[in-house]
Amino acid sequence: MKMKIVRYILLALMLLFCMGACDSARAETITIIDGMNRSVEVPCPPERIVSTTASASELICIFGGMDRIVGRDEYSTFPYDLAEKPVVGSYSKTTNVELALDLQPDVVISDSSMLPETIKQIENAGVPVVVVGMNCELDSIIYNIRVMGEMMGDQKKSEELIGFMQKYTDLIQERTKSLPEDEKPLVYHECKEDKTNAAGTPKDDHVNFAGGINIAHDEAVERPVVSREWVLEKNPDIIIAKLSSSDPDTEEALKLKRDEVISRPGLKDTNAVKNGTVYVYHPFLRRGPRLVGYLLYFAKWSHPELFEDIDPTAVEREMLQKFYGVNPKGTWAYPEI
Template sequence: MNQTRITTWVLMASLLLSLMGGSEAAVPSSRGMVTIVDYTGKSMEVPSPVETVISLSSHASEILCALEGGDKIIGRGASSTFPPNLEDVPVVGESSYTPNIELILQLDPDVVVADTMISDDGREKIESAGIPVIVDRFSDPDRTIENIRNLGLILGKEERAEELADFIEHYQTIIEERVSGLEEEDKPIVLCEWGSAWKVATPGTSYGNKIIAAGGTSIAADETPGKYVVVSSEWVAERNPDIIVFQVFGKVPPTPEEMEETRNEILSRPGLGDVKAVKDERVHIITSGIVGGAPSVIGDLYLAKWFHPDLFEDIDPEAVHRELLQKFLGLELEGVYVYP
């Protein structure tokens, strides 16, 4: 081989290596960019599949884990404690309302997921560092399917997301089909209290809408829609609800004894002795863990069965809840989420 040919081969090899940027750069990247439009209407480009996520929403965290993305979460809001392995993830704020911006920027995630409680200023500070922020109503059951699909897209888990969406929509359809033919007089009047005595959900709120979707009539149908209003015993007695449902909040579901105590307090409230719901003991306690996010369909099934036991005699909400946890989180059902 003459000198000219040797020189030619050396130059070709050198050029090839420079174009490849070394052996590591020769491996093609499987990551791309996807476009997400969030609840605020903002369109953004997000890497997919993301490698790191900060979730300031407990409902979003649960969905991320159900989509096999729990190991991507490097920071969380303090209320993100389910599934239990999230407790090992650093806390970067109490919630979307009070994020630790400095810590979030230090962790430098691919994306931040937040509820609508996040301030415009907080969002801008994060986005100015080149970190996209997906803002949505993750607690709103009407947004659950859209949120599942968006999070599946950024995780590169679209197929898994469709499996979860199909599971939820299957039971939503059952409820819709069975209550769709009900006459108004066949729908029970429901008092739904939200977190504290006499605080009532109206139609237009997530909780109030669930009552209607399950085949009930809201006791607050004539109040300003989309609000939680504080009422009195006289107000309730005058409207004479058929059923009372009280939603309790908390990171950890209350014990059966605690829920029984709450129920007994409602049954013994002054001024409600002649109310149908109290006389018939149709008073139920439901926990926030099955009212929002992916498990919200479980709460829907309980409500529908309480309102129309004959129509949903074949449905066991607890069994559906168990299946949801086993199939998508690999967990067994523990604790009590409703009473009785």
């Protein structure tokens, strides 16, 4: 009789242990404030994630969530293993709801381009949608890091990443904050051939942040098309152009683009071309936390004497190795200075 009682007690204890283990295995839910200032309840961490914006995809991977991403947008291709994940749309705005829901996600991550009706369809299916900010604005990137770090349950790493970035952005601000206007170079930043950026755009902010003056700052539209005669009249000290996202990140591709820019009629007579201060970068640099390397390049191009001790490429590679866990390849800016 005593042995039976002992067996029942042991069985009860085993059941209680199993129930406790199941409860602890369940993901907790937390409430986060997303980029549209909405309160969204999400699992922490979610087991199955559809990310429709590169802004979030690479951050989820930084926080150890590569295997949790079950669907992505076309632009979520870094870290490189993301390219093997199913695509549910070109980007957030064109998300195919049926494809996304077929992947049985616990949460869908989007940027602000996702249509309200798409968000409603997904949420009506019982799946929360978290909207994140842009991936080329410093404040927005820091916000995204914190939100994704909280959702993935890795606030410690998110603060380490933010600290790494702020170390260098603070350095840029410290070294350029007292520059008089006449020591700031005039910069022509070309986003596409004969198209540039005015006030209110991230690229205008980047030029100013690095201690330069955007020659298109006062134009009436945010992304004006300009003539080469207009550029020559403004006579920039520095010209910055970029490859397209589909171009290879090689020195050859960057050099070809630079050669094309400096050979254009009308630009050949600018101070930038005469002095050899024409630079080209790959958009790989400008996304998410990688923006820190991009801003360091801008600062060194604008004020090489102030940033002689800084190697933007080395900083970028350090960040990729430390936080992304990848051995970086490619050339992202040309020429090196």
